[in-house]
Amino acid sequence: MAESEKTKTFFDGLDRPAIVEAIGRAEVKSFGEVRVHLHHGAVKDVRAEAEKAFRRLGMDKTIRGSGCLIFIVPDSRAFAVIGGSGIHEKVGDAFWAEARDAAGALFAEGKFSEGIVAAVDRLGDALALFFPKTGPRDTNELPDEVSED
Numbered sequence: 001m002a003e004s005e006k007t008k009t010f011f012d013g014l015d016r017p018a019i020v021e022a023i024g025r026a027e028v029k030s031f032g033e034v035r036v037h038l039h040h041g042a043v044k045d046v047r048a049e050a051e052k053a054f055r056r057l058g059m060d061k062t063i064r065g066s067g068c069l070i071f072i073v074p075d076s077r078a079f080a081v082i083g084g085s086g087i088h089e090k091v092g093d094a095f096w097a098e099a100r101d102a103a104g105a106l107f108a109e110g111k112f113s114e115g116i117v118a119a120v121d122r123l124g125d126a127l128a129l130f131f132p133k134t135g136p137r138d139t140n141e142l143p144d145e146v147s148e149d
Contacts, residue, residue: 010074011038015113016146022117023144026124031131032066032087033141034123035059036116038148042075049073050080053149060084062141066131068123070103070116079103081119090130099123 019036026034035057043049050071054060059067065086072079081099083091099122106115 004075007040007074010112011148013112014038014116014146018113019116019120019146020144022120022124026120026127027144028133029124030066030127030133031064032068032124032127033059033062034068034070034120034127034144035142036070036120036146037072038146039071039073040075040149041073043073043078046071046073046076046078046080047082050082054082054084057147058142062086064131065089066127067142068127070099070119070123072116079107081123083123087127087130091126095126 023034023036026032037053037057039049039053050069053071054067054069057069059069062084065084067084068081068087069083070079070081079100081096081103083096099119102122103115103119106112106118
């Protein structure tokens with residue numbers, strides 16, 4: 001199977017409703033924003049590309065710096081989990097590696113949707129701990145759907 005066919009299969013095979021539901025669960029208990037972004041084509045440096053996407057998606061402009069991004073590049077068989085300054089200063093570098101590894105273990109078994117949901121759940125737990133929702137008023141600053149470019 002050509003790499004582009006594998007990528008199409010990856011994109012088509014994702015359970016997007018389950019991923020969006022996980023994002024909703026993560027965001028309902030915190031003042032945080034979670035995005036899942038899929039990138040078409042290969043990249044040399046997944047972290048650098050994730051940081052570019054973070055800014056392009058407006059995640060660097062969240063009120064509390066509480067945006068979290070799962071950036072996936074099927075053609076490169078790579079992904080990154082990163083966050084804004086507010087959440088990063090609370091959790092540190094090790095947390096992002098743990099969230100990435102939670103997804104990666106399931107990805108290795110071919111369970112891509114489950115891996116993404118596991119990472120989103122881990123992000124949601126951290127956001128709830130450090131940015132708990134303290135009242136009914138919260139603005140969903142960013143879309144919850146899985147985005148692509």
